[in-house]
Amino acid sequence: MPMKPKRPCRYPGCPGLCERGQVYCPEHIQWSGDRLRGGADARGYNAKWRRERAAFLRRHPLCVKCQREGRLTPATVVDHIIPHRGDQTLFWDESNWQPLCKSCHDKKTGSGM
Numbered sequence: 001m002p003m004k005p006k007r008p009c010r011y012p013g014c015p016g017l018c019e020r021g022q023v024y025c026p027e028h029i030q031w032s033g034d035r036l037r038g039g040a041d042a043r044g045y046n047a048k049w050r051r052e053r054a055a056f057l058r059r060h061p062l063c064v065k066c067q068r069e070g071r072l073t074p075a076t077v078v079d080h081i082i083p084h085r086g087d088q089t090l091f092w093d094e095s096n097w098q099p100l101c102k103s104c105h106d107k108k109t110g111s112g113m
Contacts (some may be wrong), residue, residue, distance in 0.1 A: 044084075044091050053078045056097060061099040065108075075099030079108065 006017035009025035015044045016087030056078050066073035084091040100108065 029044060044088065046085075052092075056094065061101040062099065063104055064098050066101060066106040073101045073104075076102050077105040079105050 004020055006019065007023075008014075009016040009018055009028055011021045011025070011028035014025060014028055016027060018025050022029070057075055061075060063071075063073040063075045077100045079098050080091070081096050081098050082090060084096070090096055
């Protein structure tokens with residue numbers, strides 16, 4: 001089976017290539033957000049979280065921000081109202097969770113993606 005070609009490094013102007021699964025070349029790996037803060041699993045977003053998230057979204061299927069504006073939009077994200085910043089007590093506190101659609105979550109977090 002042929003191997004996938006290497007991808008260009010995301011560092012601006014870098015001509016380097018990245019191994020599969022990487023977004024920065026070895027010279028610029030320090031720019032990786034996951035390297036600085038840990039991957040999703042390291043931050044607690046593991047299989048247990050995925051189960052709890054799915055159960056929460058079944059119980060709360062609509063985006064709370066859209067509902068406040070009179071729209072009915074399916075929720076796809078469980079947002080931490082107060083960012084947990086690694087605090088596992090706050091991470092698992094369901095009173096700190098809210099169902100949001102991706103658009104509302106992106107606006108709240110400022111990612112805009």
